[in-house]
Amino acid sequence: TQLLEQSPQFLSIQEGENLTVYCNSSSVFSSLQWYRQEPGEGPVLLVTVVTGGEVKKLKRLTFQFGDARKDSSLHITAAQPGDTGLYLCAGVISGNTPLVFGKGTRLSVIA
């Protein structure tokens, strides 16, 4: 059973379009992260959210943590080809539990 479910699995859009990626769970997380991974590289941290309802912005990327701390979303405004990559959500439930990842959303932005 996947602890973190991401959707959609694949997304192909035109440059300039907006998109939202979702990360859902039945478990409550003490913190949740979003990472971006490019081919041949390790994932790179984009943001961490820790408070229910929290919204963080990183240029054209907006991250939201659900009020119940069970879900999160990543919204990209006016996508660019440089946004292409694998977007992974990950989280820690509590205490000494490990960091677990969703399966990822593979985004392709076409010029």
Next chain:
Amino acid sequence: NAGVTQTPKFRILKIGQSMTLQCTQDMNHNYMYWYRQDPGMGLKLIYYSVGAGITDKGEVPNGYNVSRSTTEDFPLRLELAAPSQTSVYFCASSYRDGEAFFGQGTRLTVV
């Protein structure tokens, strides 16, 4: 700044051979992780450690072993390599909050 360093970057093993994937971090992180990533997929947790002398199984531990004798090092051992272990292996470290830093990965092929 070195961050998380993995060696080797590439390796081809014959079925039944053994090898150790090395991972070292210089950020004084307590938490360290080993993940595997199959083509087009997300990250699956193999083993993790919350501090020197403490290790625990993740989602897919069979066929692997780890040790954590120091804060800096977290080697992953494959005893009897099998084709199913062909994958890209990532080591990561973090503070307790789950913000992980990843190495560049080891691309392993078992033939």
